[in-house]
Amino acid sequence: xxxxxxxxxxxxxxxxxxxxxxxxxxxxxxxxxxxxxxxxxxxxxxxxxxxxxxxxxxxxxxxxxxxxxxxxxxxxxxxxxxxxxxxxxxxxxxxxxxxxxxxxxxxxxxxxxxxxxxxxxxxxxxxxxxxxxxxxxxxxxxxxxxxxxxxxxxxxxxxxxxxxxxxxxxxxxxxxxxxxxxxxxxxxxxxxxxxxxxxxxxxxxxxxxxxxxxxxxxxxxxxxxxxxxxxxxxxxxxxxxxxxxxxxxxxxxxxxxxxxxxxxxxxxxxxxxxxxxxxxxxxxxxxxxxxxxxxxxxxxxxxxxxxxxxxxxxxxxxxxxxxxxxxxxxxxxxxxx
Amino acid sequence: xxxxxxxxxxxxxxxxxxxxxxxxxxxxxxxxxxxxxxxxxxxxxxxxxxxxxxxxxxxxxxxxxxxxxxxxxxxxxxxxxxxxxxxxxxxxxxxxxxxxxxxxxxxxxxxxxxxxxxxxxxxxxxxxxxxxxxxxxxxxxxxxxxxxxxxxxxxxxxxxxxxxxxxxxxxxxxxxxxxxxxxxxxxxxxxxxxxxxxxxxxxxxxxxxxxxxxxxxxxxxxxxxxxxxxxxxxxxxxxxxxxxxxxxxxxxxxxxxxxxxxxxxxxxxxxxxxxxxxxxxxxxxxxxxxxxxx
Numbered sequence: 001x002x003x004x005x006x007x008x009x010x011x012x013x014x015x016x017x018x019x020x021x022x023x024x025x026x027x028x029x030x031x032x033x034x035x036x037x038x039x040x041x042x043x044x045x046x047x048x049x050x051x052x053x054x055x056x057x058x059x060x061x062x063x064x065x066x067x068x069x070x071x072x073x074x075x076x077x078x079x080x081x082x083x084x085x086x087x088x089x090x091x092x093x094x095x096x097x098x099x100x101x102x103x104x105x106x107x108x109x110x111x112x113x114x115x116x117x118x119x120x121x122x123x124x125x126x127x128x129x130x131x132x133x134x135x136x137x138x139x140x141x142x143x144x145x146x147x148x149x150x151x152x153x154x155x156x157x158x159x160x161x162x163x164x165x166x167x168x169x170x171x172x173x174x175x176x177x178x179x180x181x182x183x184x185x186x187x188x189x190x191x192x193x194x195x196x197x198x199x200x201x202x203x204x205x206x207x208x209x210x211x212x213x214x215x216x217x218x219x220x221x222x223x224x225x226x227x228x229x230x231x232x233x234x235x236x237x238x239x240x241x242x243x244x245x246x247x248x249x250x251x252x253x254x255x256x257x258x259x260x261x262x263x264x265x266x267x268x269x270x271x272x273x274x275x276x277x278x279x280x281x282x283x284x285x286x287x288x289x290x291x292x293x294x295x296x297x298x299x300x301x302x303x304x305x306x307x308x309x310x311x312x313x314x315x316x317x318x319x320x321x322x323x324x325x326x327x328x329x330x331x332x333x334x335x336x337x
Numbered sequence: 338x339x340x341x342x343x344x345x346x347x348x349x350x351x352x353x354x355x356x357x358x359x360x361x362x363x364x365x366x367x368x369x370x371x372x373x374x375x376x377x378x379x380x381x382x383x384x385x386x387x388x389x390x391x392x393x394x395x396x397x398x399x400x401x402x403x404x405x406x407x408x409x410x411x412x413x414x415x416x417x418x419x420x421x422x423x424x425x426x427x428x429x430x431x432x433x434x435x436x437x438x439x440x441x442x443x444x445x446x447x448x449x450x451x452x453x454x455x456x457x458x459x460x461x462x463x464x465x466x467x468x469x470x471x472x473x474x475x476x477x478x479x480x481x482x483x484x485x486x487x488x489x490x491x492x493x494x495x496x497x498x499x500x501x502x503x504x505x506x507x508x509x510x511x512x513x514x515x516x517x518x519x520x521x522x523x524x525x526x527x528x529x530x531x532x533x534x535x536x537x538x539x540x541x542x543x544x545x546x547x548x549x550x551x552x553x554x555x556x557x558x559x560x561x562x563x564x565x566x567x568x569x570x571x572x573x574x575x576x577x578x579x580x581x582x583x584x585x586x587x588x589x590x591x592x593x594x595x596x597x598x599x600x601x602x603x604x605x606x607x608x609x610x611x612x613x614x615x616x617x618x619x620x621x622x623x624x625x626x627x628x629x630x631x
Contacts, residue, residue: 018470022479026486141612143562145569146585146604149592157595165593274477278566282589293570296485308482312474 001327008323012316019312023305024068028061077309078302080295087306091288095310096181097168098287102276104184104203105210106268113215114261117222121230122249132223136216144275148209148282155205163201165283173198206283213275214268221264225257232256259330266319273311357624368620374613381428391419393426393579402596412598414587420598423579424606430580431610434491435560438498439553446503447549450510455518455537464511468504476501480563484572494573498563502556509552513545555618558611565607581607 035052036043043051052058056067071077077087113136120132148165155162163170168183173195176186183199229235230253238252239245277289284290288307295303386393391409397417405412411420453464471479483497517523518541526536565582567573574580576587581603588600 014466015469015473018466019473022470022474023482026482137612137615141558141608141615143565143569143582143585143604143607143611145566145589146600146607149585149589149600149604153592153595153597157593270475271477273475274566277477277481278569281570292481296481297571301485304482304485308474308478311478315475316473 004327005324008320008327012320015316016313019309019316020069020072021065023309023312024065026308027068027301027305072309077306080303081300082295082298087303090291090303091306091310094286094288094291097285098276098280098289100182100184101203101206101279101285101287102210102272104207105276105279106214106272108207108211109214109218109268112211113218114222116215117219117261118226118249118254120219120223121226124227129223132219136219139212139214139216142212143278144209144213145278145282147212148206148279151205151209152282162205163198165205167284167286168202169195169199170202202283206279206285209279209282210272210275214272217264217268217271218261221261222257225260226253229253229257255329259326262322262326262329266322269315269318273315367616371613371616371620374609375617378428378432378610378613381425382432383429385426385429389419389422389425391422393418393423394577402591402599404596405598411602412596414584414599415591418577420584420602423584424581424602427579427581427584427603428606428610430491430574430578431561431564431582431607434495434498434564435557435614438495438502438560438564439557441495442499442502442506442556443549443553445499446506447510447545449503450507451514451537451541451545453507454511454514455541456533457515457518461511464507468507471501472504474501477563477566480567481570481572484567489572489575491573494564494567497567498560501563502560505556506549506552510545510549513548514541517541517544551618551622554614554621558614558618561607561611561614 035055035057036048039048039051056064059067075088077091079086080090083090116128116132116135120126120129123129152162152165156165169175176183176190176192176195179186179189184196184203187193187195187199230249235248235253238248243252276287277293279285280287280289281293288310292304292307295301295307395418397413400409400413400417401415403409403413403417409419409421411424414420414423449464449467453461474482480497480501483500484493487493487496523536523540526540531539564573565580565585568580568582569586571586574583576583584603585600585607588596588598588603591597591599
């Protein structure tokens with residue numbers, strides 16, 4: 001098992017190198033002269049030259065790349081032009097907000113999609129099977145920011161059930177003392193149930209928006225995998241032995257059908273991390289996505305670069321985690337390694 | 338008549354294709370519906386600016402933020418512009434972005450993939466490495482980074498959308514070319530003295546073509562969503578240009594105060610367009626490759 005994890009980690013290294021090279025070239029590709037760009041619009045030629053030397057832009061490309069990698073190794077992602085803060089600090093304080101939202105969105109999506117897929121597969125061509133298909137097709141066709149806005153309109157404006165879509169916590173409450181950075185967990189640790197409820201209320205709509213968006217691939221894959229497993233010999237044998245339908249479906253069929261579903265999670269994360277940016281904008285969520293969007297609009301490039309790099313590294317790490325999880329669930333994968 | 342890509346067509350290719358298309362549409366009314374919707378979208382894209390009742394840019398502050406009524410079917414926005422006219426006129430730009438980016442990646446990704454699958458060796462390694470690197474990013478995030486770096490223009494949105502779709506096309510084209518590189522008809526062509534490039538152009542490409550066309554219609558929906566998402570966060574298209582993503586962004590502020598029509602109708606237009614392309618893609622796949630029918 002350990003050798004498998006080590007091998008898989010070695011496979012992630014070329015991806016990480018690729019990510020670093022691409023983000024480096026994205027800074028090189030800035031429209032016009034990067035030095036003039038970083039010096040600001042009012043800079044004199046002398047000031048631009050100064051910035052050029054300061055940023056090392058007068059050196060050969062290979063040396064610049066070396067410096068960039070050394071900076072990265074020291075956790076230096078540059079400073080934001082608008083706030084003057086180091087990008088890494090801001091990303092670190094904002095990351096828990098994004099992570100809490102994304103993970104809850106994924107949880108919502110799994111909780112709806114997996115049972116839906118199982119039921120659809122056990123009753124093919126039934127009403128619920130068709131419902132599953134319609135829901136998942138509609139889910140991929142809906143722009144995620146549009147779903148969010150519709151939910152806000154219905155649950156905030158019309159029904160008044162949800163709080164205003166403005167951030168992680170209502171202004172009446174103090175943020176819980178930081179332990180994990182996840183308000184739901186921190187508030188419980190600090191024994192502040194009212195803060196827990198308040199932050200949950202803020203989370204429900206954005207998490208549901210993300211959940212609806214990522215529902216389709218999970219539901220489709222669960223259905224397809226369950227259909228394949230249910231027609232296999234060992235399920236027939238289990239049924240013939242007189243096991244209850246529930247045992248057959250849950251502990252025989254579903255455990256085997258889980259594997260392809262976990263594989264699709266990689267793709268689902270690619271969608272979720274992208275959709276997160278849009279959902280954060282709709283709900284004024286103070287995460288890294290809205291930080292990047294604000295920086296983009298202010299033509300402040302260092303935060304955007306840091307954001308793209310962080311997201312890509314997280315995505316590579318998540319894919320690694322999924323593969324390891326796969327090995328834990330399926331002993332056959334371990335043997336092959 | 339199961340696999341039009343491989344079977345010879347004695348009675349003329351086009352007639353057989355039309356007959357087969359009619360059969361598939363008759364078999365699956367959903368595809369027929371999607372095709373009708375597609376024709377409607379193309380008409381709106383081509384004729385849009387000539388058929389709308391109002392100028393999409395003309396503001397009329399006396400009529401600002403009126404709910405849908407007999408004069409303004411989709412209501413008016415904060416500047417009194419007719420939302421219906423703006424939604425229809427926007428079709429052309431959104432459709433153009435999607436078609437242009439998909440066509441670009443179709444040519445570049447398809448060719449790179451076919452070359453990788455046919456030549457193998459270092460061509461394969463380079464194309465594979467490029468595709469893997471792109472896949473290491475969450476796609477929308479990479480598109481954001483590209484547009485931010487290259488500059489905030491519609492051309493760069495097209496380019497970014499094409500780049501993030503590259504791995505998909507390259508991989509499919511590679512796999513399809515790879516299984517055909519040792520096929521009998523390729524061997525025959527080689528023995529009769531054709532060069533590699535000639536075989537690639539006249540034997541391999543025509544066979545991979547239909548599969549990539551299906552992929553095109555399947556990714557059109559994603560391309561529209563990607564472009565609309567980028568303009569929603571303020572990249573690419575700038576106001577007052579009518580475009581669905583930016584219209585939803587502008588209408589978002591009014592959603593919390595109850596003026597839903599500003600964001601609702603452009604959002605619905607987006608959804609209908611994406612839905613149409615997804616259905617059409619499924620239908621086309623059935624037509625080209627009946628084995629993968631779900």
